[in-house]
Amino acid sequence: MKISEHIDALRREGVLLADAAGRTDLAAPVPTCPDWRLRDLVLHTGQVHRWATAYVVHGHRAPVDADGERAAWGPEPSDAALVDWFREGHAALVEALGAAPDDLDCWSFLPAPSPLAFWARRQAHETAVHRFDADAAAGAEGPRVSTALALDGIDELLRGFMARSHTRVRSQRPRTVLVRATDEPGSWLLTVSREPLAVEPVDGPAELTLTGPAHELYLLLWNRLPLDRAHAEGDRALLDLWRETAVIR
Structure with missing residues (x-):
């Protein structure tokens, strides 16, 4: 798949995840992740989005430490603000990937043609799988990925x-x-x-x-x-x- 196709998939899957969370009690269990409630799922995915954005925007060439992760995440939102917080972080990641240069030089952890290709692909699948989890918590299987x-x-x-x-x-x-x-x-x-x-x-x-x-x-x-x-x-x-x-x- 092309980088642009991964970014498009990330955009679509993130919107679907937020929509599922927005119509569901955040205390709902996530059947596909038995230790989690929906709020845990949304918080986790939103933190991953912010973590990934930091690499793309700042070009970190090594894994950030725990303090760097917390700085990327920012303050933990309340339940009332959680879905909007997720949408903001998701949109920022999509924008960062779309604006990143082809020769982006930053840390990545799986084989890929380039760091940009890695982050676009990894975040598309991170979000698609967790979107399925959010739909499971909402009690309805959502649309299939392509x-x-x-x-x-x-x-x-x-x-x-x-x-x-x-x-x-x-x-x-x-x-x-x-x-x-x-x-x-x-x-x-x-x-x-x-x-x-x-x-x-x-x-x-x-x-x-x-x-x-x-x-x-x-x-x-x-x-x-x-x-x-x-x-x-x-x-x-x-x-x-x-x-x-x-x-x-």
């Missing part, structure tokens, strides 16, 4: 987050999982072993094959949908392994 965004998000999760050295998706003996979208071309062959997850963007035989629409695979792999929302052939114990270990902190 197939292109879902495929891109699967790729970021598998080849970005889950391939990092400190992730917990491991197995004492090598195991293989194939993830294949059914609505547009998109396949990922995963090898789970004692080493960090190995991912190849190819089709091929595996001990477990997961197939389904990209949107549902996207949310399932982010542990937002029940495992039965995708068609699974093979060793279903690997689904349990994923659900237990594929956690982003």
